[in-house]
Amino acid sequence: MNPTIRSLVVPVTDLAATKAVYSALFGEPHTDESYYVGYNVNGFEIGLNPAGNGGGPVAYADVDDLDAARDAxxxxxxxxxxxxxxVAPGVRVCVLADADGNPIGLRGK
Structure with missing residues (x-):
């Protein structure tokens, strides 16, 4: 397994207000939907998720086999x-937690 972290997803309660702040910093989002707003920051994805479960931002590690990484x-x-x-054609995500409850996101097939 050789994961790479390429995205950070931020749970939000007020998508419009949060989008205004992030757009002031990063410019217009590449994806602007009611369920997700995404910014490409020099090849790194910053996403706003109004359906997030709280607990702070989640960094997602890209893995080749989501099920194998999750099981490990x-x-x-x-x-x-x-x-x-x-979450998209050919893309699945999940969030695990370490022993202290810190989130670990996985993104893969």
Whole structure:
């Protein structure tokens, strides 16, 4: 496994207000939907998620095999916070937590 962190997703309660702040910093988003607003910052994705579960931003590690990476982390003692779900064609994400409750995001197939 050779994961790369390429995105950070921020849970938000007021998408319009938060989008105004991030747009002032990063410019217009490349994706501007009611369920997700995304910014490309020099090849790094910053996303705003109004359906997030709170707990702060989640950095997502891109992995080749989401299920294998998830299983390895669960076997090592991580707990599941958000089960895998499809977010785009060929892309699934899930969020686990380490022993202190810190989120670990995985993004892959």
């Amino acid at each position: 982390l669960l076997a090592a003692g991580a707990t599941e916070r958000d089960a895998p779900n499809k």
